[in-house]
Amino acid sequence: MSQNNPKNSRAEVRRGRQFSNTHKKGPFRRIFKWALILVGVLFLFGAGLFTYYASSAPRITRSALTSDNSTKFYDANGTVISRLGSQNRDYVKSKNIPRTLKRAVVSIEDRRFYKHHGVDPIRIAGAAISNLTGSSLGLQGGSTLTQQLVKLSVFSTAASDRTFKRKAQEAWLAIKVENRYSKSQILEFYINKVYMGNGVYGMQTAAEYYYDKTLNHLTLPEFALLAGMPQSPTLYNPYKYPQYATKRRNEVLDAMVKTKDITESQAQAAKNTSVKAHLSATHAKARTSEKTSKYIDSYLKQTIEELEDKGYKPNSGLKVYTNLDMSAQKKLYQVSNNDPTIAYPNNRFQVGATIVDVNNGKVVAMQGGRKTKVAFGLNRAVQTGRSSGSTAKPIMDYGPAIQYLKYPTYQPVKDTPYVYPGTDKSVYDFDNKYQGTITMRKALVESRNIPAIRTLENVGVPKATGFLKNLGMSFSKPLEIQNGIGLYISSEQLAASYAAFANGGTYYKPYLINKIVQVNGVTHKYHQQGKRAMSPATAFMITNMLKGVMTDSAGSGTAAKVSGLYEAGKTGTTQYPDDYLNKVPAMSTMDSWFSGYTKNYSLAIWTGYDHQFKANSYVTSAQTSIAQEIYKNVMGYISEDKPNTDWTQPSDVVATNRGGTTEYYVAGYPGTVTDNSSNQTTSGYTTEGGSSSSSAVVTQPRENESSSSTESSNESSASTPSEQKPSGDGGNDDSNSSSASSSSTDNGGTTPDNGGGNTNSNDNNGGTDETQ
Incomplete structure (x- = not known):
C-alpha cells in the first residue's frame, strides 16, 4: 500500500538526493578539513621553529643601534691599518632631522612604518607575491625599516647568512626594538647608521660630504637623493653614476607623492633639477679610504674584493684580519716609488708586484702601481693582460x-x-x-x-x-x-x-x-x-x-x-x-x-x-x-x-x-x-x-x-x-x-x-x- 503512496515516494526521492549530495560533497569536505589541519600543523611547526630560533638571537643594545658600521682592517700583527667608513661621522638627534627627510625615508623604505610593530605581515605578503609574479609592487621588499636597522646593527651581510634562522631572529629583535624605543628614536638610529657610499656613514655626514652643508639646509631633490641612496650606495653615487642616481631620486619623489607628503608639482620641480646640481667639489668629510695609507692601497683594494667574493659587504661592521706584513709592504712601496738607487725613467713607468709566503700561500705584500694618487685605482699586481x-x-x-x-x-x-x-x-x-x-x-x-x-x-x-x-x-x-x-x-x-x-x-x-x-x-x-x-x-x-x-x-x-x-x-x-x-x-x-x-x-x-x-x-x-x-x-x-x-x-x-x-x-x-x-x-x-x-x-x-x-x-x-x-x-x-x-x-x-x-x-x- 505504501508503495503506491505518492508522499512516501517523494520522501524516498528526497532521501536519495540527500544521500547522493552527501557522497558528492564528502571528499571535498575531507580534503578541506585535512588542508586546514595541515595548515595548522605547519603554523604550529613554524611558530615553534620561530620561537626556537628567537631564543638564540643575539643581544641588541643601544650602543649597537647607534654605532657606525665601518669595517676595520688589521695587518698580520693585529694592528688596525684601515677603517672603511668615516670615523668623523656626525650623529644627528631626531629633533634636528628635518621632517622632509624623515618622510622621504619612510616613503621609499617603509611607508607603513608608523602602523606596524617591527614586522609587517602585509609587507611580507606583498613581497612574497612580488617574488612569485616578478612584479615590483611599488619599490619595497619584505623587511621593515626596523628590521633593516637590526640587520645593520647585529647581523652579518654575507649572502651565506641569509637563512630562515637569521630572518626569524631579525624579526624577533625588530619586535623587541619596537617595544623598547619610539618610532622617532628608531628612525633616528637608522638615519645615522646607513652607509651612504664613498666611505660615509649617516645622512648628516653625507650631507656634508655631497653638498658641504648640514641637513637643515638641504632642498627637496637633495633630501630625495640621500633618502634613496642606502639601497645601493655605490650605484647611486651622483658623481660616478648620475643617471642611476637621478632615477633613484625620482623614485623617492614619486613615493612621497603616493604618501601625500608632497604634491605632483613639487615632485616635478624637484625632478627638473639636475642630480649633479650643487654637488661639492671638495669633501668636508672625506672617506677614510681616500686617506688610507698610500702604502696599502692596492692590498686593501684586493682584500675588499676577496671579502666580497666570500659574500660579505664591506660596510657591515666587520673586523677583517689580513695577512699583510706592513714592514714588507712599506719597503715594497718605497722601493717602487722613491728608491734613489733605481733609475726609473719617468713617473709613467709602472710596477705590479706580489710577495707570497711560500709555505702557506699568504699574500704578505702587494704593489699595484707607482706614483699614483687615485685611491683604489688599477691594481697591476693582479692584471693578467700582459705576457709574462x-x-x-x-x-x-x-x-x-x-x-x-x-x-x-x-x-x-x-x-x-x-x-x-x-x-x-x-x-x-x-x-x-x-x-x-x-x-x-x-x-x-x-x-x-x-x-x-x-x-x-x-x-x-x-x-x-x-x-x-x-x-x-x-x-x-x-x-x-x-x-x-x-x-x-x-x-x-x-x-x-x-x-x-x-x-x-x-x-x-x-x-x-x-x-x-x-x-x-x-x-x-x-x-x-x-x-x-x-x-x-x-x-x-x-x-x-x-x-x-x-x-x-x-x-x-x-x-x-x-x-x-x-x-x-x-x-x-x-x-x-x-x-x-x-x-x-x-x-x-x-x-x-x-x-x-x-x-x-x-x-x-x-x-x-x-x-x-x-x-x-x-x-x-x-x-x-x-x-x-x-x-x-x-x-x-x-x-x-x-x-x-x-x-x-x-x-x-x-x-x-x-x-x-x-x-x-x-x-x-x-x-x-x-x-x-x-x-x-x-x-x-x-x-x-x-x-x-x-x-x-x-x-x-x-x-x-x-x-x-x-x-x-x-x-x-x-x-x-x-x-x-x-x-x-x-x-x-x-x-x-x-x-x-x-x-x-x-x-x-x-x-x-x-x-x-x-x-x-x-x-x-x-x-x-x-x-x-
Whole structure:
C-alpha cells in the first residue's frame, strides 16, 4: 500500500538526493578539513621553529643601534691599518632631522612604518607575491625599516647568512626594538647608521660630504637623493653614476607623492633639477679610504674584493684580519716609488708586484702601481693582460719536462733553426744566433727561446697545461706551443706558482684574508690546503737550475742577486711586433719581469707602461733590469730576519759531475733523452708524458763525462727578428686585466728577455717573444 503512496515516494526521492549530495560533497569536505589541519600543523611547526630560533638571537643594545658600521682592517700583527667608513661621522638627534627627510625615508623604505610593530605581515605578503609574479609592487621588499636597522646593527651581510634562522631572529629583535624605543628614536638610529657610499656613514655626514652643508639646509631633490641612496650606495653615487642616481631620486619623489607628503608639482620641480646640481667639489668629510695609507692601497683594494667574493659587504661592521706584513709592504712601496738607487725613467713607468709566503700561500705584500694618487685605482699586481715572457719557461716547459719526461738538468737540447709546426714562422733568440746542442741548464740560465719551445713540443701542450693547472692556472682558450715563452698571468699567479718550486712542490692558492669577525662575534678563519703540484725532485731540479740565472756570469738575472742569500729566479721580457719595431729603439721591449724566491718568500714583479704603444712608452734594454733591482732591494730586506737555508736534495735525485758541474737526474732514469722535437729525426721509443708525435732515446751517462753541448755560436740566417702570430691567446679565466692593459696589447707581441727574439702575437692579447 505504501508503495503506491505518492508522499512516501517523494520522501524516498528526497532521501536519495540527500544521500547522493552527501557522497558528492564528502571528499571535498575531507580534503578541506585535512588542508586546514595541515595548515595548522605547519603554523604550529613554524611558530615553534620561530620561537626556537628567537631564543638564540643575539643581544641588541643601544650602543649597537647607534654605532657606525665601518669595517676595520688589521695587518698580520693585529694592528688596525684601515677603517672603511668615516670615523668623523656626525650623529644627528631626531629633533634636528628635518621632517622632509624623515618622510622621504619612510616613503621609499617603509611607508607603513608608523602602523606596524617591527614586522609587517602585509609587507611580507606583498613581497612574497612580488617574488612569485616578478612584479615590483611599488619599490619595497619584505623587511621593515626596523628590521633593516637590526640587520645593520647585529647581523652579518654575507649572502651565506641569509637563512630562515637569521630572518626569524631579525624579526624577533625588530619586535623587541619596537617595544623598547619610539618610532622617532628608531628612525633616528637608522638615519645615522646607513652607509651612504664613498666611505660615509649617516645622512648628516653625507650631507656634508655631497653638498658641504648640514641637513637643515638641504632642498627637496637633495633630501630625495640621500633618502634613496642606502639601497645601493655605490650605484647611486651622483658623481660616478648620475643617471642611476637621478632615477633613484625620482623614485623617492614619486613615493612621497603616493604618501601625500608632497604634491605632483613639487615632485616635478624637484625632478627638473639636475642630480649633479650643487654637488661639492671638495669633501668636508672625506672617506677614510681616500686617506688610507698610500702604502696599502692596492692590498686593501684586493682584500675588499676577496671579502666580497666570500659574500660579505664591506660596510657591515666587520673586523677583517689580513695577512699583510706592513714592514714588507712599506719597503715594497718605497722601493717602487722613491728608491734613489733605481733609475726609473719617468713617473709613467709602472710596477705590479706580489710577495707570497711560500709555505702557506699568504699574500704578505702587494704593489699595484707607482706614483699614483687615485685611491683604489688599477691594481697591476693582479692584471693578467700582459705576457709574462720567459718566466713561463720553468712552469710550462722545463718543469713539465722533468716531471713527465724525467729530463736531467744536463739534458741535451737543440738551439738550432726552428719553425713552428704547420707554419713558416721561425723562432729566434734575442741575439739572433744559434748555439747548437746545449744542456737544459744552460738553455734556462741564458733564457734561450728555441730549446724551450723544442722542450715543450716534446712534453706536449696538454701535459704542460695540466702542469699549469696544478699551479692554479686555468685559461679561457687552449694554450699553444707559442705560450711556452709567454703566458698571460698576473704577478700574484706567478709568485704563487714559483712558491711551489720553493717549498718542494706544493701549491697554495694565494689569499689575503686570514680571519673575519662579524658584528655578532661569529668568527670565520681561512687558510689554504696545499696540494701536490709536482714531485719534490722536479721542484729541486728547477730550483737548482734557476739559481744559475742569478749567479752564472751568463745568467739573465744577475742584477737581482742578493749576496749570501740562497735564492732562485727567472727573468722575462716581451718584444714589440714587427710592424712596430721601427717606431722604438733597437732592443726595446714592452714588458720586463722578474720572479724569484727563497725558502721563505716568492716575489714576482712586472714593469712597463700601461699603454705600451703610445709614444715614449717602451722599456729600453737598460731599463729591463729595473724589475731585478726592485727584487734585490725588497727580497734582501724581508729576508734579514728569516732563516737562510739552502734546498735539500730529495732522496730520489742523484748528483753527477759533468764537466766540473754538479748536475742532477731522477733515480731510475740515469740517462738523457734525445731531443726529437719537430725538424729533427726521431727514433727510439715514445717518452712517458711526451706528445704523441715525439719520440726519445735514452742515453746512458758516464760519471764525470763532460757535456756534449756545442758552445760555438752561429749567426742566424735571418737579419731581423720575425713576428709570429699564434691563434691562441692564453687568456686566463681568472683575468683581472685592466682596460688599459688589455686594450694596449691588441696588436702586441712579446719577445724574450733581452728583446729582439722571436715574437708571438695573438689574436687578442699579443704573443710572446722571450729572450731572457
